[in-house]
Amino acid sequence: MARIALVYGTTEGQTATIAERMADVLARAGHEPTLYHAEHLPADFSLSDYEAVVVGASVHLGSHQEYVTRFVADHVDDLNRLPAAFFSVSLTAAEGSDEAWATARSLLEDFLAETGWEPDATAVVPGALKYSQYGTLKRFVMKRIAKRAGGGTDTSQNYEYTDWDEVESFAAAFGDALD
Incomplete structure (x- = not known):
């Protein structure tokens, strides 16, 4: 079984939650995943300590987190x-x-082209509206965007759009490919 670095960037926490679920799936399959927030890597972090890697990032204002891009x-x-x-x-x-x-996929492909990375597997994962974590201005803007897109607009609650079965299937397929 493989030692896997699972490195992610997150703003409101949904990407971290997705990374944690993937780590659980990989661990149940017998792998040894270790989670790392890309902005807070230990000084001695080295990919040479791992046999595989999964990276996750979220899109905000049309770009993935700069620190993940840099990583x-x-x-x-x-x-x-x-x-x-x-x-x-x-x-x-x-x-x-x-x-x-197609837009979400294009953002993923732009990220890969910008960094020169050619991963073996990729996935676009729907995120979440976390109104409870937004400031006044961001809550207002996100509500307007959600309204245009047909999403949840009651700012007294959060909305999760992540398909957990798809997340688990993606992690399981990656883990299976390592066996």
Whole structure:
């Protein structure tokens, strides 16, 4: 079984929750996943300590977190050498239309082109509206965006659009490919 670095970036926590679920799936399959927030890596972190890697980032204002982009760019040689997967968390994907999925997929592909990374597997994962974690201005803006997209607009609650079966299937398929 493989030692897997699971490195993620998160803003409101949904990507961290998704990474944790993937780690659970990989651990149940007998692998040894270790979770790392890409902005808070230990000083002695090295991908050479792992046999595989999964990276996750969320999209905000049309881009993935800069610190995840920097992590991938800084480690691209190791990432291209190891069995690797990337998942992109996007509210755009939550809209469900073909156009929205194409946009979310395009953002994922732009990230890979920008960094030069060629992972073995990729996934677009619908995210969540976490109104409870937004400031006044962001809550207002997100509500307007959600209204246009047909999403939840009651700001007294959060809305999760992540398809957990798809997340688990993606992690399980990656884990199976390592066996």
